[in-house]
Amino acid sequence: MSDLLVMLVFLPMAAGPFGFWMGLRYPKARDTFVLVVTVLEVMMVVSLWTSPVMERGIDGFCGLGIRFVSGDFHTLMATLTATGWLAATIFSREYMAHVARQNRYYLFWLMTLGATMGVFLSADLFTTFIFFEVMSFTSFVAVIQTEEPDALQAGDTYLAVAVIGGLAALTGLFLLYYQLGTLDFDAMGAAAAALEDRGVLWASGILILIGFGAKAGAFPLHIWLPTAHPAAPAPASAVLSGVITKTGIYGVLVLSTTIFLHDAGWGMVLAVIGAITMVLGAVLAVCSIDLKRTFACSSVSQIGFILVGISMQCLLGHHNALAVDGTILHIFNHSLIKMVLFPAAGVIHLSTHSYEFNDIRGFGRKKPLLAVLMGIPMLSLAGLPLLNGYVSKTLLHESIVEYIHLAPEYGVLFTGLEWLFLLSGGLTLAYMLKVFVCLFGEKNALPEKALEQKWHGPKPYIAPATAATMGIYGLGMILLGTVPNQGMDFLAALGRSFLHGEGPEHPVAYFSAVNLRGAAISIVIGSLVYLLVVRRLLIRRGKYINPIPAWMNLEFGLYRPALRFAAQVAIVLATLVDRILPRLVFRGIPSLFTRAHQSLLSLRDKAVIALTGSEYTPHPSVEQAADDYHFAFYSDDPRRSVGFVHSLAFGLMLTGLGLVFGLLFILLH
Structure with missing residues (x-):
């Protein structure tokens, strides 16, 4: 019976790709299939109310394993999620008939449903964080669904806040696990109460609060909400506001009722x-x-x-x-x-x-x-x-x-x-x-x-x-x-x-x-x-x-200029290091190594000319680096293709994915 918890999380995720394939041939059948999946979710959640409290874990997943639990607040939030998704799916049949790229929409629609269920049914902060991050990336697609300039810009903001918040929360989880030795909801409170020095505990709590508060829409990282909702299709806006923001509140509640009770x-x-x-x-x-x-x-x-x-x-x-x-x-x-x-x-x-x-x-x-x-x-x-x-x-x-x-x-x-x-x-x-x-x-x-x-x-x-x-x-x-x-x-x-x-x-x-x-x-x-x-x-x-006035907009009046300035400062510092450090290093090395270094540079330059037909510029000026479009680009007017690829959000997404895959490699090996 405890397998029901796993099905609530992974059934919609597995159904998403199948619905995508079905939509390539039978769009109407896909719509019915998606509706049936959400109805099944509601039926399974209803059965939780008639069953005793259940727990289910998958040991070894990402090292620590993941754990799900039903009962009280978990089941209540799962009910809100399932019924809300069903209502929004019913409306999607009317609304999405006039919107392009429906297959992609429904693919990530179901995957987001499963990830959100994973958050609310989680029994420890590690499980919460994993599905919280999956939900952030899958729901991003709904924000940029129309691919209009406003939607891409809103998606840029949404992803930037999600990745920055996620990295802050991950750092907080590392500190919390180091301090308490557990991320289990039932054990964290007792472990925290036994601590005499709570400085590290507060540091971890603030970092995790940043991650979950950002998704909830709390000040000062509320900036994604007023831009993402107008850009997303109306059914997606309904679940973004009615359900997904509550995943952030769920995380804040966990902190406030365990380690900060x-x-x-x-x-x-x-x-x-x-x-x-x-x-x-x-x-x-x-x-x-x-x-x-x-x-x-x-x-x-x-x-x-x-x-x-x-x-x-x-x-x-x-x-x-x-x-x-x-x-x-x-x-x-x-x-x-x-x-x-x-x-x-x-x-x-x-x-x-x-x-x-x-x-x-x-x-x-x-x-x-x-x-x-x-x-x-x-x-x-x-x-x-x-x-x-x-x-x-x-x-x-x-x-x-x-x-x-x-x-x-x-x-x-x-x-x-x-x-x-x-x-x-x-x-x-x-x-x-x-x-x-x-x-x-x-x-x-x-x-x-x-x-x-x-x-x-x-x-x-x-x-x-x-x-x-x-x-x-x-x-x-x-x-x-x-x-x-x-x-x-x-x-x-x-x-x-x-x-x-x-x-x-x-x-x-x-x-x-x-x-x-x-x-x-x-x-x-x-x-x-x-x-x-x-x-x-x-x-x-x-x-x-x-x-x-426009200048009072936190995102465009403060955050974007600050990030652009920080990027330019970093580029200038990196360029100075690149120009000065080799001279300091090679000045004291025998000429044999110096000549070898010069020969390698010569071979590199010839290879670049052969492959690209243009000369390689090994040492751009500091001014050129600071003005480089691709390094410091954080567009206020994103374009459909290059704008996103060269945006801060794209870089943050790649950074986040790199960290995730790096952690997976470490934990699994």
């Missing part, structure tokens, strides 16, 4: 990162004028909410019941919500061929079904009562309030965090109102006849299967939100043991005046921001504008 210092670090991520993502979403970018920035903000919840678990210690339940439920709720909003954005794009607010303005008028399907998750994410998002946000907010009472010495600091939390909730309502009013309340500047010609999409505008899937998700949000003590508390209890959380002493009164007060404050803030900022400042001459 109830560690107040670690909680403070996460609180700072979470607060910045939460507010920054919300501000970017309010200012965005692109539908998918708005939803992507929203994901950054919601990841910040989750990180704040994890920080409160560490700070509250054994009193962390509200923080634990709030974290679990917000992970769950955010996944459900984004599995509706991104496909809805794709539905709009199929007809309007745009995500830009000024182009899609008024598309939802006279479309009540779409208004309901999008309105429910929007209001839920904004934390309105009677919807599931309100429940998790209430728990997270109350955990902050509880810590203020338990630690009055930090009262001012965490009162500030509480107000940032409420402000971010208000900004969430503001940007969701902006999207909803733009789509369903305003009229487009073009006349109706011109719009009919411009918006020539499929008829009907939404496929019945897509609408039904989105409707099921929406209905679930309502049911979970109206009876939270029966539904949401049950879900939280399923994952509580993994987070070492304590159950609440009594059921939470979600609709009490105290808890409704927090939601009311956020609603007032959101309404004021929408009326005073969005309507008055972010609309000029009837058009939505983005007021954020």
